Amino acid sequence: MTDLQFCPEEMARAAALTQRFMADYHAGLAQRPVYPQVDRAALAKLMAEPLPEEGCRVEDLFEELDAVILPNATHTAHPRFLPYVQPSPNAVSPFAEAVAATLNQNCNLWTLSPAANAVERTVIRWFADLFGLGEAAGGLITSGGSMANLIALTAARDRHLGSAARGAGLQGRPAPLVLYTSDQTHSSIDKGVSILGLGADHLRRIPSDDAFRLRPDLLQDAVERDRARGLTPFCVVANAGTVMTGAIDPLAALAGICRAQGLWLHVDGAYGALTALSPRHRQALAGIELADSLSLDPHKFLFTSFEAGCVLVRDAGALRHAFSTTPSYLAMEEDADFVDFANYGPQLSRGFKALKVWWSLRRFGSKAFARVIERMMALARQMGAQAEASSAFELLAPVTLNCVCFRLAALDDRGNEAVLRRLVESGKAFLGPARIGGRFGQRACFMNLRTTPEDVAAIMAEIADLGRDVSCRAENTDPEQAKVL
Ligand SMILES: Cc1ncc(COP(=O)(O)O)c(C=O)c1O
Structure with missing residues (x-):
């Protein structure tokens, strides 16, 4: 056998080991601590290993997986892993990953990936239709919402710059470009503004209302003020x-302002756009069809494994305007049926991420996703109701989507931080931090296929117990007395 290849017999062993790993991992998941007792010595030893000159057997790799990787992994598919907008993968996604890696299509030029090209265009068309973006819409599968946002902002900037986009660029402009968003917006927009050379000074963070939605009246004022300043x-x-509370901005009202003012409307739907798969939740997104561009994340509500994001643009030509190049060393031969995705985004070599998106939708169908999305929302409502009903808890934000932000009412910020730290370190559950209105609390985001109502009740009981304990330690009181908490 030549270098870097398996003989058929080792290929079969590798496949069997992978199969056993996948089956055993899922079977034993709920018994593992969500967060590992990190074995720093084992990881330090792993990191101290010199670059090997000689290889090992495939069995050795799987032994190391069992001995070092698994005990030191955070188990994101565990039913009580709820800290971020991060799903447990649906069942077909890991298989799609393996198949995509085996086929190894380069989804840059269609000639290198005709079938993958058709698959990617199919899912882009499904998504564009789901959001009513129209016939001229296009887009591509990305690494995630951050990249989707960056691509959309590039398209918006270059559409504004027109023919100068490929010439003088921003440097040729007499007046700075200004971008507006709410004070709840995800940090990927700050990164995008920085990467695109727009400058943080030209990002206006408009205050949100008491349900954390951007206020159209303040947006209108800010735009007019900036125009008056030149x-x-x-x-x-x-x-x-929104990343913290799941708030949905008043999209139709914002679209009206954008149209009147000649502004590009980008909707960051990385978190919530795919709730449109549920007919019950679609109405909450009214106005999304008016967006010039939209980000969404299959690695959130489509439950694919990382990574899979998506950017859609109402006029696919805006992506070409921003990204197309025709270097002589690439044979770009687009026609009516096939496009070269290299012309629609910043990457040249691109993997076949669209396969897991396509297989997810084909294997399970949109109705299954609608049911799961509704189940996730119901778990959030259950936790929110429990937090509201008990004097031990205080809800920090309305429950809009599938996340709940709350705190222990009797504890200050430090006490709440201590409870969260101890919860995570116990390995019993993993929630995330929420700082809202300057106050610290916990945040649970339900995006885990295995979480049950019993898990929710158990997590709340555990947090209340930890709260009593932290409170007793702070006051040095008898834990029995503190049960009134
Ligand atoms: C609203 C929002 N935008 C953007 C992102 C970034 O997405 P990604 O992590 O896929 O890059 C997130 C991530 O949670 C998000 O919630």
């Missing part, structure tokens, strides 16, 4: 699900 407003980023 600046050039060019884009508004609205949220279909």
Whole structure:
């Protein structure tokens, strides 16, 4: 056998080991601690290993997986892993990953990936239709919402710059471009503004209302103020699900302002746009069909494994305007049926991420996703109701989507931080931090296929217990007395 290849017999052993790993991992998941007691010595030893000159057997790799990787992994598919907008993968996604890696299509030029090209265009069309973006819409599968946001902002900037986009660029502009968003917007927009050279000074964070939605009246004022100062407003980023509380901005009202002011409307729907798969939740996204561009994350509500994001643009030509190049060393031969995705985004070599998106939808169908999305929302409502009903807890934000932000009412910020730290370290459950209105609390985001109502009740009981314990330690009181908490 030549270098870097398996003989058929080792290929069969590797496949069997992978199969056993996948089956055993899922079977034993709930028994593992969500967060590992990290064995720093084992990881330090692993990191101290010199680059090997000689290889090992495939069995050795799987032994190391069992001995070092698994005990030191955070088990994100565990039913009580709820800290971030992060799903447990649906069952077909890991298989799609293995198949995509085996086929190893390069989804840059269609000639290198004709079938993958058709698959990617199919899912893009399904998504564009789901959001009513129209016939001219296009887009591509990305690494995630951050990249989707960056691509959309690039398209918005270059559409504004017109023919200067490939010439003088921003440097040729007399007046700075200004972008508007709410004070709840995800940090990927800050990164995008920085990468695109727009400058953080030209990102206006408009205050949100008491349900954490961007206020259209304040947006209108800010745009007019900037115009009066000689600046050039060019884009508004609205949220279909803010990262902290899941708030949905008033998309139709914002679209009205954008249209009147000639601004590009980008909707960051990385978190919440795919709730549109549930007919019950679609109405909450009214106005999304008016977006010029939209980000969404299959590695959130489509439950694919990482990574899979998606950017959609109402006029696919805006992506070509921003990204197309025709270097002589690439044979780009687009026609009516096939496009070269290299012309639609910043990457040249691109993997076949669209396969897991396509297989997810084909294997399970949109109705299954609608049911799961509704189940996730119901778990959030259950936790929210429990937090509201008990004097031990205080809800920090309305429950809009599938996340709940709350705190222990009797504890201050430090006490709540201590409870969260101890919860995570116990390995019993993993929630995330929530700082809202300057106050610290816990945040549970239900995006885990295995979480049950019993898990929710158990997590709340565990947090209340930890709260009593932290409170007793702080006051040095008898834990029995503190049970009134
Ligand atoms: C609203 C929002 N936008 C953008 C992102 C970034 O997405 P990704 O982690 O896929 O890059 C997130 C992540 O949670 C998000 O919630």
